[in-house]
Amino acid sequence: MSRKVRERLEYNEKRIERRDKMLHHDRANERATVEEVFDQATRLVVFSLLNAGVLYEVNGVVSSGKEARVYWGKNRADDDLAVKIYLTSSAEFKKGILKYIEGDPRFKNVRRDTRSLFAVWAQKEFRNLEEARQAKVSVPKTIAVKSNVVVMEFIGKNGESAPSLKEVLPENPERVYKLLVTNIKRLYQKAKLVHGDLSEYNILMWKNKPVIIDMSQSVSIEHPMSNFMLTRDLTNLNRFFNKLNVNTIPVEELQKQVVGK
Numbered sequence: 001m002s003r004k005v006r007e008r009l010e011y012n013e014k015r016i017e018r019r020d021k022m023l024h025h026d027r028a029n030e031r032a033t034v035e036e037v038f039d040q041a042t043r044l045v046v047f048s049l050l051n052a053g054v055l056y057e058v059n060g061v062v063s064s065g066k067e068a069r070v071y072w073g074k075n076r077a078d079d080d081l082a083v084k085i086y087l088t089s090s091a092e093f094k095k096g097i098l099k100y101i102e103g104d105p106r107f108k109n110v111r112r113d114t115r116s117l118f119a120v121w122a123q124k125e126f127r128n129l130e131e132a133r134q135a136k137v138s139v140p141k142t143i144a145v146k147s148n149v150v151v152m153e154f155i156g157k158n159g160e161s162a163p164s165l166k167e168v169l170p171e172n173p174e175r176v177y178k179l180l181v182t183n184i185k186r187l188y189q190k191a192k193l194v195h196g197d198l199s200e201y202n203i204l205m206w207k208n209k210p211v212i213i214d215m216s217q218s219v220s221i222e223h224p225m226s227n228f229m230l231t232r233d234l235t236n237l238n239r240f241f242n243k244l245n246v247n248t249i250p251v252e253e254l255q256k257q258v259v260g261k
């Protein structure tokens with residue numbers, strides 16, 4: 001190892017130590033969660049994002065799911081960020097991932113070991129969000145992706161994420177339904193993607209508009225399961241809005257509209 005490299009590593013180690021302390025400054029009840037999710041490799045990923053200046057700090061846990069944890073972070077300009085970290089400990093999840101990746105032409109040449117799979121999963125979410133955004137679908141802006149960590153715009157304020165449709169009923173459900181249908185059409189026709197896990201849990205209400213999140217499982221319309229997934233998404237959507245007495249478009253007709261036939 002050259003002296004230069006060693007110096008650089010030592011320098012990094014020191015920064016890491018400092019950041020490490022900061023990361024552990026979280027409230028006591030959050031500490032355990034932070035330590036649990038940050039296995040050594042993941043910690044290095046977070047530190048490298050801190051070193052690269054993408055992140056300035058990582059604060060509390062916003063959401064703790066089976067497959068991923070979402071943290072509230074900030075950049076140097078004090079903007080809120082969402083840091084989604086896929087849990088490398090979830091074995092069942094690994095099996096699930098393969099199913100989605102295998103039919104997607106964009107991920108033909110990926111390695112199949114656990115760490116790579118999680119990286120692909122995070123890349124997939126990043127890319128899907130990006131493609132959705134280019135198609136003018138209302139999704140969080142992407143900021144960075146590295147290994148199993150995705151950094152994106154924070155939907156909400158001061159570390160409190162915007163409520164999901166599950167948590168807060170929209171004031172004007174007809175309008176929200178229409179907006180969602182428009183978004184799903186754009187996603188299909190322009191981004192050529194199907195969300196695949198659309199439900200009231202993955203739609204946040206922010207500034208009176210729905211924002212669609214959680215796109216790691218979204219698939220290209222070429223995927224053999226894409227039609228099935230679209231039907232399921234639209235069925236979920238209608239089920240939710242029917243309960244709110246919205247005059248929904250029957251799924252079959254809606255699917256035709258989305259596909260553009």
Ligand SMILES: Nc1ncnc2c1ncn2[C@@H]1O[C@H](COP(=O)(O)OP(=O)(O)O)[C@@H](O)[C@H]1O
Binds near residue numbers: 154156
């Ligand atoms: N960009 C974001 N801004 C604010 N909160 C977010 C963001 N992304 C996710 N969250 C919060 O984290 C929760 C879980 O995120 P999600 O992407 O749905 O992951 P999971 O796979 O765990 O369902 C969301 O319900 C929301 O509360």
Ligand SMILES: [Mg+2]
Binds near residue numbers: 201202214
């Ligand atoms: Mg979700």
